[in-house]
Amino acid sequence: MPKTDPVDLTAALVRCPSVTPEEGGALVLLQEVLERAGFTCTRVDRGEVSNLFARWGNRGHARSFGFNGHTDVVPLGNPDDWSMPPFGAEIRDGMLCGRGSTDMKSAVAAFVAAAVDFVQDTPPDGAVILTITGDEEGDAIDGTMALLDWMETQGEQMSVCLVGEPTSPNHMGEMMKIGRRGSMNAWFTVAGKQGHSAYPHRALNPMPAMARLMDRLASHELDTGTDHFDASTLAVVTIDTGNAATNVIPAETRACINIRFNDIHTGEGLSYWLHDEAAKIDAAFGTKTEVKIKVSGEAFLTPPGPLSDLIGRAVATETGVTPELSTSGGTSDARFVKNHCPVVEFGLVGKTMHAVDERVEVAQIEQLKAIYTRILGDYFAQ
Template identity: 50%
Template sequence: MAEVVDLAKRLMAAPSVTPARGSVFDAFAEALTGIGFTVERFMDGTGDDIVENCLAVRRGPPGSRHFAFAGHLDVVPPGDGWASGAFEPEVRGGLLYGRGAVDMKGAIAAMMAAAGEIPQEAGTVSFIITGDEEGPALHGTRALIEHMASRGLQPDLCLVGEPTSVNRLGDMMKIGRRGSVNIWLSVEGSQGHVAYPHLAENPIPKLVAMLAELEALVLDEGTDWFQPSNLEITDLHVGNPAHNVIPARAEARISIRFNDLHSGASFSQKIGEIAARHGGIARPITSGEPFLTPPGAFSAMIAEAVLAETGIDPEPSTTGGTSDARFLRSVCPVIEFGLVNATMHKCDEAVAIDDLYTLSNIYRRIAIAALAQPGG
């Protein structure tokens, strides 16, 4: 198996702005095929939203346990201001620079290097890899889950390689995530001249009152493992170019990140009722429900592997945004652990070379420990 830095460079050199397909999956599949994995690639979606997904499996002895690595090969757009090419990986000062270095081609390279050192007799190892995580996430991991089910594949445990570390590699793992719902709000009025307000109906005061009520809500005080839910106003739009016209419509958007005291449906209903009281309507889209993998055997395996390689005992956390773990939790227990996230989505995204080697060792330890557990 090629060394982890070479694997990371191969993946990073393939442009894969979401939705990803093509060359980056070529590099991924070629490396895994070389160490005995059966690689299945398939497309999902339509038009400009077509994405590529990949399920790679190396089966162990009959009845053995199944451990899955999961992640994404798509990246966010590079933006301007890079010191070197965003898709021309370069090592400078002990760091590997390039888009995807930490989120999350570097972690996938570490998984691949680790897989090459796991004996096949230890059990079944799989990779659940999508090209649709940084975008809408409509045609990625969910399609992979359906594909796995059609193949009769059921991992016992799954590790997602999101960049969870904060200050040093190993200081945090994610044992859960809050849910997310975005809600579009609108109030209809009646257009008219500002000098004749009695002949018009201004929707803006109604929308402002609605937003004031929403902003004043105290959603909860948090739970044992989750921070308090929060509601943020993320857009306000009227689009009225005339200074002497009362507009006919006013719109806003809110985003709620919520803990396990709530659901997307409960917030959709609550916000809908508030909007209706102010003469408006609400159109919600829930992108994920909260989930928790309670501390136990799986988190202990990860903690032991991290401690052995770094001397750090990782903090179990549920902070941060959403990830594809929100889908995978329906398949098996899932925990996220990966590189330091300080440069993700930034220009000059970079990973420490030493961290790539250390992470590969950590992933190898975790997988071998997971496959050795009884009950396969």
């Protein structure tokens, strides 16, 4: 059987207009490719989100290697800003162009191609499992979480998992992710009493209270970092009052912060701190503050060991570069997978992800398939 070309498969996926939560034909295409190679495929759709589970080998094997990825992409922005068709998958000067080419249809194509060829060339003593979602770029509620919920009910288990997100800042093989910071948002509404600005004693101005609260939060040092994580950060991202009148003290004002936290903290602990800080401000100013919090993911770490060693050796062999072990960047679906099994992320250079004229080097797609193939071979040879 001819080898599976990851570049052709990437191009076919890019031509699928799968802007979250649209499936766009991407999972239908992948299911056809995988089923022809003997994978058992199941659509695990939930809500408006399309997901695909694929397994080669018998359920209940003592060991199984998993890949996780997504085929949904972010919106285009202004289509007129693109210099080529966003879903055209044109190849120019050795670059495959189009939305999702970097994040992360190339990696999905690479691990699908690697898995298909591997199980046909050297059928392993174990299972190969692919979990592919259409909701990573969205709310991420009905994507990988739905797949993992379904796997639990079906008795499906990955021993380890590799997430194919772009991980290298500048050149191929530079970095893998062995963990991620936690992320949370908090919205504050400080209520006072509206009044005339000439008679401030008759009003209760929420603005000074909000200013003091935001300053206290932004000035606080959460920590100085850990062995594998940088210091946690807190950013005030907006303060909104919407008061256009210069002679009116507003009744309320609103603000939002974002916290990226390391494994010293938990979302619950930080939530308690935020509520406590708001209460102190209310006690000082006489205001009433409502706090709403959403924790997008907890910080996690897959300690350096067998899985990171396995991936690092394969990357070094294929690229000549030993990848740095990192926990930098935003969130990914690894934050859900880590509750199921040990997980590491490795993928392409991410310079153009989410950008206009998103593109990837064709040679990197082929190299990524070779890395994933070597990882599979080394894992099942152990």
